[in-house]
Amino acid sequence: MNKTALRALLRERRALIAPESHGFSRPSGQGRRARGLSQHQVDQLLHRTLGTYHRLESGNYPNPPTTLLRDVARLFGLNEQEWVSLCRYALLQDPPGPLHPTSGKEIPGVWQEAVEGIRHIAYVSDASWDLLAHNEHFAALFPGRNVPANTMRWMLLDGREVLTNWHTAWAPLVLPQLRAALATRPEDEVLRQIEKEILADPEVAPLYTAGAAFPHPDGDERPLLHAEFGPGWVTMCAAQPMTAPGARLIILVFHPGEKRSHVRAPMLRAF
Template structure:
């Protein structure tokens, strides 16, 4: 459902910040319009759309606007990723099918390093291509000889150290990690890092059959998996996964380590807000 009031407020505010002169256009003179920023007609011109197309969008009269048009407007207005999500939701199409730009998800605010350092469990942050952006010392101690991987997806699937560290790799880790790679490529089909990893996966005799078989598991949040810690020995980790709001596809992973074999037990109950008496 279109949220006309929120949509109009977002678009009017951001349109007012765009100077016509920056796009080799002139500000209207004489009687009439005195509003700041681009006119609605100028937005139509810059997006190569029929007259009044943008007016229909801003006033909430454009039902089910195409994603490519919303993307044009978002880039023209310099929206960030959070605003891009809001634009799509307010316009009535739900969450966007992908990030606003190819560079989205490849960086997070620098304060994330401080945040990760403050976590007592193993913790790290990767970008949308699984390149390592930040980690704490607790996580670094997991790796033999301190050989910290630059790309955690490559390490989990293709690195011999990864296959040794991730216990029951053939049956527990690889079948659950590969669908994550496939899902990421569906959103970022031109990501060179992910494409190269997928190419190597398809050529790997151990991974190729699993890759062809597919799989539906995507998110590791809440999973428990066996692991060989370089300092503490065999154990298992409970995985907590989250996404920085400004970087779609990036992820914060927290690994809660438990020594020894995993004991059969009931999972910790989910957290849910208490009902008001």
């Protein structure tokens, strides 16, 4: 636990909340003059035992439950980055999931311009793999430039003719990503619908139910059939927009040829 950082974050955000906004009256005579909610008022609003919040803010609550942290974060109006900081300060680990179910569903509009400026195949999808932004190189990848609305559904159900060696090079590596996403976003209707469609598909269902480890796509190389350039390989670069946890920027560096003949770039390290 990082007591100093935890105390600073909670005190700062608690001070921004007017007691009157939650039905409390501010004392007019002698007594407390501090800005914002009192620690006792936080306990009342969260329906916690008196002194619970004081223990948290003072750093005297080892391993506080994430339910308490989530309730405090929502009461204080924390954003997703502040939620991550709160969990890191209090638990020394990242949160088990997003603070709000709607997080990861939108990104700043400038991302479209940024993606258009990338000379490789590039796109951004949200936490449900719905497409948010893409460039012309991405559109050219598909027959008729018919860009899919959801890249997860396309990779697992609709894109088998484009994704070479789909049964071995794509499906077993993509399915665990869906499973991992559902573990942190169990109420996501889009992901649940994709899972339902997968379980109804006799070709994909056995691969999904078999289970597998979660391989992150960053740096991976996979074969595909480009609509304009024919057979080739793509090397994946994956990143996440900071304001949208669960969303992802994917850049695909395309190398033509049925066989993987290009030299793989070495790892980059600062010396």
